Amino acid sequence: MCEEILRYDSVEVSFGEKVVVSDVSFSLRQGEILGLVGESGSGKSTLIKAAMGLLGTNGMVTKGDILYKEQNILDISEKEKRRIRGAQIGMIFQDAGASLCPIRTIGEQIYESMRAHRKISKSEAKNHAMELFEKLHFKDGKRVWDSYPFELSGGMNQRAGIAIAMLMNPPILFADEPTSALDVTVQRQVINEMLHLRELFGTSIIIVTHDLGVVKAMADTVLVLKDGKKVEYGKAEAVLNDPQDAYTQKLLSAVPVLRRSVNT
């Protein structure tokens, strides 16, 4: 594996006086896909929001550091953070449709995001986007560009969300349950696209999910969280095939498995 580009060091996050995540450490290397699993409320989202600086007014990283390329991204100015967000660390939301402004076209918003990080003309932005759409096997890129979020299906929105996050070509991508708002049939496409991304650009990805099937399909490493604490962390095969922690075992045994003879 290549060099490490993101490291969480004994991170503790609190909302108000309540500690929600405590003493979590892990690191992410270039091109690595990390699966973040755990039950609802275990602090998965909190963990990635901490790096993005999106904890809101009452949330705060109370202990530890988050290092992006050796730079502690918790103690930098808002302006510097803004430079990192989007350009260095992209993010895909659970419901990408909702993370887009409902009354502006996808194109406008793509252009706006790109403008936030470099000088670029609208047509350049559009060309870039079209290129990427093509790489991501988007059928009708032009239509997407001119559409409002509500005119697209959930799956298309989600893919548009991925595209926007990818356009700046960030070395790191956070994906917070990128598929759970989607139909089972679309899920697969989205996952494939994310894998495709890594192939194309060598992007490192942290994917938050509670679907162990997804983790199995794409993650290199897995971090299991329970009540804001790390219960298991290691190579995906190792954790999934030979879980050490009782909780991980329970989690794995609870996953219903489809029985079928022929694998397609």
Add this chain to the structure above:
Amino acid sequence: MSIILEAEHLTKIFRKKGSAPLKAVDDISFQLKAGETLGIVGESGSGKSTLAKLLTRLTDPTSGTLKYEGKDITMLKGNGLRELYGNMQMVFQDPVSSFDPRRTLGDGIGESLRNRGMKKEEIQKRVEEVLEQAGLDPRFAARYPHEVSGGQCQRAAIARALAVEPKILICDEATSALDVTIQKQIMELLQELKEQHGLSFIFICHNLALVQMFCDRVLVLYEGRIVESGTPDEIIQSPGEVYTKKLIESVFE
């Protein structure tokens, strides 16, 4: 086995000003036998919830008939409907929002009993009974929905459905809002109920694995129509429709 619930050509069309009418449920016919578990799968928007609401008479069908034990209940109103609900109950997807936030779980569970004119002490006894049946401590009766976890709340919802000793239980994605570990517990509870009480189930779900595990028969819904039906194994092993194939292929393992 006798047919307990029968749908004939059920159709529900939503008309909205300014857009084409939407056939959310399109000419659906099926039969549910006593003690049978019928799974319904399909992607989001395929009309599963609308079908569930039609079956429970929470919405009126645009056309078609619905029969319970051979009796036409399509147009049932008032007391007749209330009687029907003594035999047919439903468990909803989101457990917490299926309880009135301002009332205790016990209150919600006892509501149907109170409406049937049962006395206070009896109600209390029955509530405790069904809570235990659903695997909850009777003290949960005094809690508010936001004071319990999702899994506990769903158990209470099941207890509520069981309170009137229904013959049919309709579950509309009763586990998809829950974590896998809790989902497993709930599925075990349903399995137990099925075995011990001989309930008939309509189990709406988009998780094929769960359906395979739990159901006797499956209907695959697509754009409001039944595109395929059969035993879970038949459908999963050799899907006949393109759509069903796609559905199965998308499952990660």
Add this chain to the structure above:
Amino acid sequence: MNHYVLKRIIQLIPILFAITFLSYGMMRIAGSDVVTQKMENTGTVVSDEVLNAAREQLGLDKPFLTQYAVWLGKLLRGDMGNSYVSGKPVFATFISKLPATLLLTAVSIVMTIIISVPLGVLAAVKQNRMTDYVIRFFSFIGNSLPNFFVSLILMYVLAIRLRWFPVIAKDVSLKSVAMPAITLAIAMSAKYLRQVRATVLDELSKDYVAGARARGIRFSVTLWRSVMKASLVTIITLLMLSVGNLLGGTAIVESIFMWDGVGKMAVDAISMRDYPIIQAYVMWMAIIYVAVNLLTDLSYRFLDPRIRLGGDEV
């Protein structure tokens, strides 16, 4: 689109009909009529025969529905009758005074927007900080001062102390309209900025704001390009709803500042029980209000693509 406009206008017909009926009916329930009213304050002594003759002449002796039918028939022919007091045609009087009121309303709406939108947005952005508290405090002050009192304070400060504006409006000019418009705008803004604040707060809590932040977009850009645009529909709706209030509020303010508009005309007419004028006023104000709301509805279609493109409203 045209079809839609037409449909909306047709839907208005029963409302307009009800408005005319109410405007007419309401005034006729009153206990005393204009004829007796004329005696007031003057100490004139008129015999009952004279009174009855006068009533007959004005048609006040006929049954209610007949009077209404006659009135409505005339109305459709553009004749709203003559003022009981001045004897002049009501419609012409109304029309001659309307521009002044519309100017006053327009200026005070513009002022309200200028005052309340930025402050409301600021308060929302700085929620629960000092700025927010200060802005809200001022809105409370604005909310707890009766219009007539604000007028007096403004006259005292702006006209007597600072001599910026004239006390009484001499003509329909921007300088004259300033004080009555500020008076109206103060009360309106106080209410309105709270609504703007609430709307913007609501919008700020939506996921796309966090989404934009996560993409590294400057907050101010999101605020102005997305949040404001998205809030606009709600803000305009609320503003248009308050136009009704505003039109009512002009009555007091106009009569204090001697602004010769329909509001003052209405206050005068009410004190004289000059039914034709009151009817015309109440009716036309209601119609204007309904029309403004229709225009608002239609304008949404340009502001909000979800409505314009026929997406489903949730």
Add this chain to the structure above:
Amino acid sequence: EDKKTFVFGDTTFNAENEEADVNPQNTYAGWACIRYGIGETLFKYSDDMEIEPWIAKEYENLDDCTWKITLNDGVVFSNGRACDGEAVKESLEDLIAHHERAAGDLCIDSIEADGNTITIKTTEPKPALINYLCDPYGCIIDVEAGITDDGIVIGTGPFVATELVTDDHLELVKNENYWNGDVNVDEVTVRTISDGDTLAFALQAGEVNAAYGMAYASYPLFENEDFTFTSTPTSRAFYAWMNFESPVTSDPAVRQAIAMGIDKDSFVSVLLNGYGYPAVGAFPDTFSFGGQNLTTESYDPEGAKQVLEDAGWVDTDGDGIREKDGQDLVIRWLTYPSRQELPLLAESAQATLKEIGMDVQVNCTSDNNTIRKDPTLWDVYASAMVTAPTGDPQYFFTSCALDSSVSNNGHYHSDRLEELAAEMEKEFDTDKRSDLGIEMQQTVLDDHAYVFCSHLKMSMIMQSNVTGLVAHPCDYYELTADLDIN
């Protein structure tokens, strides 16, 4: 050359006051016509309400029904037309044809014009004809020139109306042809300002040069060297009518107690800021038949208590309100808000009468004229009326105190008063009429049929550089040729 522009702010020039324009043929609009110097009448009242020549120089009473009036030479309308006998005849005939009260007041049978004299024949003896001709409706206007749609007329006064918007403003310019001296001011604007406070502010800001009708509470603002007051007593009286049908006020003791229980002096000195005169009778002291000739109860709460006590009104249940035969001493006091003094009077009477054990319930409503027609709805009606608009005592009695009076809603009746009224009807001699007036007032006072509380002290306030604006007792001479700004 600087034009002299005078702005006059007035709260009363409006349609509500029946002064929608300046056309004397239109109800009370003649008041505005004469007030603002547009029209003039044949005769006018002097400061002590004696008849003086104006357009006319003299009159002669040829017999009971024939009057010969001689006009001044050289009177011209503002448009230049000579105001001769013919013009006056036309004006009066047109007036009778159009004005609602004039024909009945004047009873004119025929008018003949001959050069500068006119001869008027009346259908019945009219002792007060000349007084009636002084009524503002008697403004002589140029009928040939006509009346505009806005109600503007051509008169002989020092000012010419050029623009009029009812309830808003009236524009006047100097009458270059004025027959009776030079006019000092070039332009006048009369602003109708319905709110007294706005008027006060406008005067403070210098936007109006003079003001009439602001709230008493604002007067102290102007009691300094920057402003001048001009005040005079008028015959507008604020008084209470007793309802003789009411079970309470039909009791003479109650009426007497009310008369003794109202503190007129404090009302005037405190609530009216001294701008008023405590009243005794219907007319102010400036009239020969004024209050100086009369006697009535003065404020005497102890005496009033005694009167009530003696009549059997006693507070037995200790709630501070007296009762008799189980009935509480409740006085329903009807009044209206459009005269600012009336609510003040009501509220002050309420308090002083409470002290003597009466529960006064005030109903202050602009619907008063309907309510007072029904004697079961009120006990006391307080109103503000000009008791002698023509400087003659008869008007007050015929309009409200006789059996035949339309406004006698309280159904007061006195045999003596009826007799005196009949006598007055026939009396031509001014002195005798005056004596009759005094006797009639004393009669109603003795019956406590009315309690006269105060007379209006009409006040105009002006910037101190304004001269020639003088308040007149009959309330309708305001802007004259003398008006000037220095």
Add this chain to the structure above:
Amino acid sequence: MTNIEKKQVTVRTQKIRKSHIRQKLIFFLVLAWLLILAAVFSDRLCPYDPNAQNLASAMQPPGPSHLMGTDTYGRDMLSRVISGARASIFSTFILVAVISVFGTAVGVLCGYFGGIVDSLMMRISDICLAFPGLVFAMAVAAVLGGGIQNAVIALAVISWPKYSRIARSQTLALKNVPYIHAAILAGDSAGQLMIRHILPNMLGPVLVTAMLDIGTMMMELAGLSFLGLGAQIPTAEWGSMMSTGRSMLQTYPWVVLSPGIAIFLSVVIFNLLGDTVRDYLDPKNSHFGRA
């Protein structure tokens, strides 16, 4: 990988504001209660008889014997302000209570049953909304005559639709909430459904609107008083006290400022109470038990 060395980690001190919503709520509730109590017991709280005139001591500026001075009639302003609380606060309370109860009832029924009655009532409320508020009230008051009851009636006639709109949209939204479906399945009748489940769950927005409306209605009553259609003499009511005292703004300012301050304080209290209730009911501020 699991053995990342424990090294020195940064510790950040919390600067997070605690939101004292509950305390704020209690505080404003107490203030509102005090105001209401003052209104109820105004008779006992007045240092002087609010209607007792003493022309000899008229227009006295605030001083030790009269904390807020005296008015034209020499009445003690403080006593009048206190006794005005009754008329002002009670009449606004009654007004707001009537319109909120009636409007809500109409809204719930219309929202629940829909159909012709719904369209009809909504049209009626459209019409009521269409009439310019204060002027319609003026006209109604002109028809019915002055007096505070009539002013209240006039305002009630035009103000209820606001509540019926809120209630109707809430009802429409609630109708699709699972717990309502659950209640139907439990055999609730329409009435039970509305009373047990729908009404209690929309109380929040209605209550908040009502709190904010108290200030608005006080203003409108003051406006009517200004036009002579408000309280009757000698009733002390803040709006009419301000209106009658307005001429004294320059000469005897305390006469108009005293009731003004009273209005201000009560408007502020009820507005803040409304805001706090809104915050309290906001699901985002999870102060109910489990987070």
